[in-house]
Amino acid sequence: MKFFIDTANLDQIREAQELGVLDGVTTNPSLMAKEGITGRNNILKHYVDICNIVDGDVSAEVIATDFKGIVREGEELADLHEQIVVKVPMIRDGVKALKYFSDKGIRTNCTLVFSAGQALLAAKAGATYVSPFLGRLDDISTDGLNLISEIRLIYDNYEFETQILAASIRHTMHVIDCAKLGADVMTGPLSSIEGLLKHPLTDIGLEKFLADYKKGN
Numbered sequence: 001m002k003f004f005i006d007t008a009n010l011d012q013i014r015e016a017q018e019l020g021v022l023d024g025v026t027t028n029p030s031l032m033a034k035e036g037i038t039g040r041n042n043i044l045k046h047y048v049d050i051c052n053i054v055d056g057d058v059s060a061e062v063i064a065t066d067f068k069g070i071v072r073e074g075e076e077l078a079d080l081h082e083q084i085v086v087k088v089p090m091i092r093d094g095v096k097a098l099k100y101f102s103d104k105g106i107r108t109n110c111t112l113v114f115s116a117g118q119a120l121l122a123a124k125a126g127a128t129y130v131s132p133f134l135g136r137l138d139d140i141s142t143d144g145l146n147l148i149s150e151i152r153l154i155y156d157n158y159e160f161e162t163q164i165l166a167a168s169i170r171h172t173m174h175v176i177d178c179a180k181l182g183a184d185v186m187t188g189p190l191s192s193i194e195g196l197l198k199h200p201l202t203d204i205g206l207e208k209f210l211a212d213y214k215k216g217n
């Protein structure tokens, strides 16, 4: 399972990278705005800065919603750095653009996916990644994890190569549940990754080992 961090915050990206388990980064316009990154040039520069910190894929989202605009923006993003994956919304022109990018060998992440049907369409169009937003489904009392298992079943039935990128992860249990269900990738905040580290028995056990060592030395 690949671990992506879902942020545009360079310090947090560095921290996750230093932990040694980071496989990539996802961003979206809201995450960029949260860091105060505005204006096309600043946004493009920020993507390059992120690519220079991590070794893996960096999702960069298009703003356009029409086919020509998505293609123009996507090609500009893909040209920025070899690690860039073009993030395209699950809309009619987005699906057309996914197919276009796939035919050109440009890697894509189909975002804002909330149903198995949308995920099937993204795979048919040749998306590299599909991003089901499980946290946002949970927010409206719908089982986000169930969507991950539906997509896993469909993709396995037909051996689609599109990778399931479980997005909108909110906490550590989401990460573990997605791993059980066979999501290829998870993207979440730093806290969801660091939460995997923690167990009180680890802390208690280590404290005892160190105390016993001190007694004998």
Ligand code: E4P
Binding pocket: 006, 026, 027, 028, 111, 131, 133, 135, 136, 167, 168, 169, 187
């Ligand atoms: C990542 O690709 C998504 O944009 C992100 O996970 C959405 O997360 P949110 O629902 O917490 O905003």
